Amino acid sequence: MFSVEALPDAGIDGSVRADWQRLNDAELPSAGRHPSESNRPHTTLAVRDDLSTEAASELARLGGVLPLECRLGGAVVFAAGERFVLARPLIMTAALLRFHARIVDLIGPPPARYAVTATDRWTPHITLARRMTGEQVGRALAVVGAAAVDGELTGLRLWDAEAKVVTPLG
Numbered sequence: 001m002f003s004v005e006a007l008p009d010a011g012i013d014g015s016v017r018a019d020w021q022r023l024n025d026a027e028l029p030s031a032g033r034h035p036s037e038s039n040r041p042h043t044t045l046a047v048r049d050d051l052s053t054e055a056a057s058e059l060a061r062l063g064g065v066l067p068l069e070c071r072l073g074g075a076v077v078f079a080a081g082e083r084f085v086l087a088r089p090l091i092m093t094a095a096l097l098r099f100h101a102r103i104v105d106l107i108g109p110p111p112a113r114y115a116v117t118a119t120d121r122w123t124p125h126i127t128l129a130r131r132m133t134g135e136q137v138g139r140a141l142a143v144v145g146a147a148a149v150d151g152e153l154t155g156l157r158l159w160d161a162e163a164k165v166v167t168p169l170g
Helices: 010-025 053-065 094-107 112-117 134-141
Strands: 002-008 043-048 068-072 076-080 083-089 125-132 149-160 165-169
Touching: 002 010, 002 068, 002 094, 010 068, 010 083, 010 125, 010 149, 043 094, 043 112, 053 094, 053 149, 053 165, 068 094, 076 125, 083 134, 125 134
Parallel strands: none
Antiparallel strands: 002 043, 002 149, 068 149, 076 083, 083 125, 149 165
C-alpha cells in the first residue's frame, strides 16, 4: 500500500506534536506514541495498493506546487467501526481541493477500500489518535488544542507501507 502525504510547516507540525504529547500525558491513545522516524504530522491525499514509477515521478513534479496555504482547525472525530479517530481538520480551500484533485487525476480513482480519498469524499485532516473509545474521545477533547493555526503545506512524500520507506517528493 502506498499513501501520498502532504507535510505541514513547523508551526502546524509543532501544534500537532503538542496535542500528541498532551494525549500521552493524559494516558490516552496518541499518534505520537509511534517511535518511527517516519512518524510525523501529515495529511493523507491518496492511498493506493500500487503505484507506477511514472506516477511517482509525476507526483514529484506536483510537489513543486507547494507551499500551499492552509489552516489547522480545532478537533474532529471520525467513526471507525466501534472505535473513533480523533484529528485536527485542515480547513477546506479551493486551492487545497484543486491540489488534491490533481493528485487523484494523476494516479486514478481509489479502489473502494480507500474511497475516503476520492475527490468527492476526502476530508483533509491530521490524525491525533486512532482506536479511541467514546469515553476516551470525551477526555481527549478536553486536552487537545482548539485554536486555529495558520500555516502552509510545505512538503510531499510517498509512504510505502510494505517496505516501510518514505520517499520525499519534490
